[in-house]
Amino acid sequence: MPSWPKETKYITHPTTRVDGPAKVTGNARYSSDIQADGWLYGMILRSKWPAATITAINLAPALKVPGIKAAVLAPALENNSDNFIVRFYGQELAAVCGTTKDACLDALRAIEVTAQPKEAFVVNENEAMKDGAPEVWAGQSNVSPGRPREQGNVDQAFGECAAVIEGFYSTPVQIHNPMETHGNTISWTDDGVTAWASTQGIGGVRNSLAGALRLDHSKVRVITDYMGGGFGAKFNAGVEGVLAAKLSQAAKAPVRLMLTRFDQALAVGNRPSSFQTIKMGALADGTLHAFEGENYGTAGVGASADAGGGGGGADIPMPYLYKVANSRVTQSAVMLNAGASRAFRAPSHPPASFGMECAMDDLAVKLGMDPLEFRLKNDPNEVRQREYKIGAEKFGWKEKYQKPGSSPGVVKTGVGCAGAAWGAGGPSKNTHGEAQINPDGSVEIRMGVQDLGTGTRTVIAVVAAEMLGLKPEQITVKIGDTNYPPGPGSGGSTTCASISPTVYDICTKALQQLQTQTGVADASGDNWFAACKKLGVTPLVAHGDWIDGLSTKPAYGVQFAEVDVDTETGLVTVKRVVAVHDCGLMIDTLTLESQINGGIIMGMGYALYEERVMDDLSGVVLNPNFETYKMPGIVDVPEIEVVLLNMPERGVIGIGEPATVPTAGAIANAVANAIGARVGSLPITPAKILAALGKVPPVEKT
């Protein structure tokens, strides 16, 4: 079996990003920076109705706008633009391309859409579940009930409990808002298609484009040098990719179609909502004994066909991390006239963690137990047990934890904690790559993976440098191109565990070949340049594949939060988060910490600010911008302390997802601990805090 070196120079040390200078100087070209020769702007016309029947679309007026080169119908309308059913506000109808942005905007307004808007639509989960609610899909119930899962004897078990709580916990739809919006520049010529895609899966984009355009895979090349985040929503070409290709074909020019922030809020995925009713009981010694959970949530018009990474559904794992001998879980998905969900960083886990971890604290309070002790009593996982103890020490849990609401004064302090699990994070076996070793000693590693922004290039450079006895900056990493040996999409926290063993294999083989060709017994380190020189004029190319024994899954993690809550204004200030995470053998501790920082900040947005607001009256997304779709700013971000649990014996595991799972639960519990009342609905806004404190006067409904 292969094994990672015990003594390391780079692995498990901090290495700054090898592409950091390119990024901060602007030399790194992101997908949205690509300017192919003769490129045109592309833009999408969207439905302004949440539900309607389109009976005609006339593109001709758009083509008369100066500068406009082509206009096409959205794929779904190609054969039925005289009878097309719109099911959500923002659904794609058509697209145009032209020489300027303004020309495209004018052209979109010029397109004549004849439609019969439907009076009846539904954008609210509770309304959609009622008898007689408007049907999102004609002839189908809006509610797809799952099969109840039951073990033990739940009804009897509740009778045996010393304490029982019933709580209602809800989470909103969270919108995908990576820094770079979705989109591509696509050139379609007689030779085939080249797509510069903002994607987390160049292979997925190639396959989906080839499928939609009826081309051989070999005729589609996808390039992603740099991209600005995907979080699960950018695995495939998407409607916007197919439209860019069709526009390019029609206009005979490359088309750059990057979505706007407005578009982003409507149709490229989101995290489903959850409405969780949890009844839970424990025995007198604190052992969880009975659990009954009912959850419903919406994936909009349905989990998207572009979900790619999967996991865009509304179901959540209940009772999440905890084993309860007697449990009954019922879940259902609710259809709405709203944009579809897609996988979103740790699909289904943040809402599951929020609901269950709130219930854990509420039950601990009822039992009169310290919530941390209650977790240690009931969490079956040995790694998290260790992490809770390390985190509690670092956080000062014993000194800080007080009974709920007992913090003195107007601004009350509270603490909370929560746990995470991420069952994926393991490797993809379908990872390949090659190294070209040049006679001058320079090294190029080529892999058909992409950097989601997490530091893929750096991980490859660190592992290669370690294996070859060189420095990371001596490794030239080439990724983000389907012309390189194929690799997996970056999702499920799998990238690091996929590429690290592959680079190990590539480098091991390169050293073997180098020895065979040059006779130098150990070509690594000090002997490197002398050995390479012996290659003569022809570089050496070594191929490698993912190999077993160097990576694994899953990852765990716990977080502690300390908050101040102003009980007169309702403002929550997160003061400090202590995060303890494991991911087996750590490759680059610096990018690892960055991943965890980012996960916590995203989780904080989920806890306090983010929420897609659908308008019941009009059916539109009311906050398709960063003015009212609120995200944490730097002033909101607390002191974050990351503790890394190094477990090299486990091999490499991904970390991207677990880091965002427990944050909202920990913050919500800290808020409840501060004010002595539960805000069970995310985001926790000043309005909800004041309501939980009983300070909001009742309003007569008019």
Place this chain on the structure above:
Amino acid sequence: MKAFEYATALTTDSARQLVANNGAYIAGGNDLLGLLKEYLISANILVNIKSLPDLDKIESGSKSWTIGALVTVGQIERHDEIAKAFPGLRDAASEIASPQIRNVATVGGNLAQHSRCWYYRHRDILCLKKGGDLCYARNSDNRYHSLFTGNECISPVVSSLATTFAALDATVIVLRDGKETPMSIADLYQTAWSDTPAHNSLNPGDLILRVEIPTARNRSAYLQVSDKHSFDWALVSCAAAANVTDGKLSQPRVALGSISPVPHQVETANQFLDGKTLDDATISQATDMILWGAKPLEHNAYKVPLARALIRRTLLKLKGEA
């Protein structure tokens, strides 16, 4: 976006002439460009007023200060003398938007900005304020809307400078029909109170020239609460100013933002506070007067306790206790 001409005016007279043909003045452009891009307004010509002389000055005086309409919010925020003379104004400026926006946003533009109601601003909603026949906010999601209004529209004024100028009893000098016309803050927003489509009382072609702030009050304070800690609109804001001598207020004024189409001022409360020393009972009574008649809607009733807390804290800050 509809094509428009662009011209730079060098005198107020030429600015007025240029703007007469369905034009709009542009300075920082933060609000104007958004309105144009979303087709909320249209203009045949944008008249750049950044080159008009003397409108970018902050001048102190013994009886009053003058702040030109082209002074940026960032200049106010960083002005040491303003921080001493009108600390409430400095604090209000420092809470506006982001540093980048503050560096280009002007006083005139801040006062003249349009409603931020998410229905009014939505490209696919024709609300009452835009000439439609339904106030969506009244019937749907009104979490950010007003507790008071004099018309059918419930979108609140969001200019925190206006709220603070109201407390400081500032006068806005508007060039109207070629004449310098002094307007109180109440005057400047009166039409927004009474007329559904209005955002303020400015007529087409009116140009804000400067704001004059009397020095009669030696103390001022401003506080706001938003969902976030920065770069977010106030859920409620409160400004107060007075002459404070030995803890006793004279000429006190309190104004609130984000709860009414106009900076919310209650003269009886101001009169009640005159000559008082602030204690809990006095503050509570004044607060009752200020919020008397508030009409909370389905989703914005939290603004009542929030406003109460902010009035109290702002008055305590004015007194020097918070």
